[in-house]
Amino acid sequence: MLIRPVAIKDLDGLIALANEAGTGLTSLQPNREQLKARIERSIQTFRQTAEQADQGYLFVLADSNDEPVGVCGIEVALGLSTPWYNYRVGTVSHMSASLGVAQHVPTLFLSNDHTGHSELCTLFLAPAARGNQNGQLLSKSRLLFINVFREAFGQKVVAEMRGVSDENGLSPFWESLGKHFFSMEFAKADYLSGVGDKQFIAELMPKFPIYTSLLSEDAQAVIGKVHQNTAPARKMLEAEGLQYQGYIDIFDGGATLEAYIDDLRIIKESTNETAKPILEAETNTAELPHISYLVANQQLPNFRCILKRASSTAEASHLTDREFHLLNVDSKDTLHIVPLSPNIP
Structure with missing residues (x-):
C-alpha cells in the first residue's frame, strides 16, 4: 500500500x-x-x-x-x-439570591x-x-x-x-x-x-x-x-x-x-535517515520484525509514504528495490521515518 x-x-x-x-x-x-x-x-x-x-x-x-x-x-x-x-460548548449561569437558586446550563455558542x-x-x-x-x-x-x-x-x-x-x-x-x-x-x-x-x-x-x-x-x-x-x-x-x-x-x-x-x-518522534539498500542479513531474516514504521520521502510534488516493518528506525531506512521504487528515491536520498504507534523505541 x-x-x-x-x-x-x-x-x-x-x-x-x-x-x-x-x-x-x-x-x-x-x-x-x-x-x-x-x-x-x-x-x-x-x-x-x-x-x-x-x-x-x-x-x-x-x-x-x-x-x-x-x-x-x-x-x-x-x-x-x-x-x-462550529459550536463551542459552554455554560451560562442563572442565579437568584432571593430564591436561593443557581442554575448552570450547558449552552452552544456559534463559533x-x-x-x-x-x-x-x-x-x-x-x-x-x-x-x-x-x-x-x-x-x-x-x-x-x-x-x-x-x-x-x-x-x-x-x-x-x-x-x-x-x-x-x-x-x-x-x-x-x-x-x-x-x-x-x-x-x-x-x-x-x-x-x-x-x-x-x-x-x-x-x-x-x-x-x-x-x-x-x-x-x-x-x-x-x-x-x-x-x-x-x-x-x-x-x-x-x-x-x-x-x-x-x-x-x-x-x-x-x-x-x-x-x-x-509524530512530530516529536520523527527523524531523518539516509536511504540505503537493504542489508543481506535482513533479507535472510526468518520472521519480519514486529515494529511498523511510517517511511516517507521529502518531495513536495511527489510525496510518497509506505509502511515498513523493521527492528529500529535505522533499519527502516534500509530499502528493497521495490521500496526504492515506491518511494521514488535513490540511495543517499533523505527519508522521514517515525514509529507508526506511540511508545515504540
Whole structure:
C-alpha cells in the first residue's frame, strides 16, 4: 500500500469511495464536478500555485494496481475564504439570591474560533481494505507530511469527527436542532456543505446561544460523540495528542479534536535517515520484525509514504528495490521515518 498525492486518474475511484462512505462524511460527497475540482485544487497546492486560502492537499491510499482504496486530506488554513462554523460548548449561569437558586446550563455558542488552523479531513478507507494497519497508514501519513513541510502549516491542527447517525442516516442532533432552522433533511444539508455551498449556513443558522436542555435527550446524549465507524479514528488521533476541547460540528454534534502541531507525538518522534539498500542479513531474516514504521520521502510534488516493518528506525531506512521504487528515491536520498504507534523505541 502506498500513500501518494491524488491525480485526475483517481476521479472514478473517489466517486466509488464517496458512494461507500454514505451520509455524514461532509467533505467526501459523490458529486463528480466537486470531486474533480477538489483534485485540481490539490494538484495546484502541491505545485505551490494556489493561494493560502485555497490550499488543500488530498492523498490516496493506492493498492498494488495503483487504484485508490482510501482517501485523506489536509486543509491548510480554515475560514480564510469562507467562514468556518462550529459550536463551542459552554455554560451560562442563572442565579437568584432571593430564591436561593443557581442554575448552570450547558449552552452552544456559534463559533469561528478555528479560523486559520489547519484541518485533517476527508478520511475514508474502503471496507475491503481495512485491516493490516492500513487505516493507521492512511490517517497518520498526514501528520508525517505536515512535519516534513512544517512551514506550510499553522500552529494548530483540528479534526472534525463524524457525528452519530443511525443506519438510515438520521442524526438525532440535527433532528432536534438544525432541522428547525434549515427546513431540510440532514443528508441534504450535509451534501450542500460538502460541495462548497455554505452560504446557507450563514443565512439560516441561529446566531444566539442554544440551551442544550431544550434539545431532545437523544440529541443531548450525542453532543461531542462520534459515529461508531469513526470511533477507531478518534482513538487513534487522541493517542497522537489531539484532544476534544468542547467544539462540535454544527450539523451532527460530532466532536472536533485539536492540538498544537508541535506537541503531536509524530512530530516529536520523527527523524531523518539516509536511504540505503537493504542489508543481506535482513533479507535472510526468518520472521519480519514486529515494529511498523511510517517511511516517507521529502518531495513536495511527489510525496510518497509506505509502511515498513523493521527492528529500529535505522533499519527502516534500509530499502528493497521495490521500496526504492515506491518511494521514488535513490540511495543517499533523505527519508522521514517515525514509529507508526506511540511508545515504540
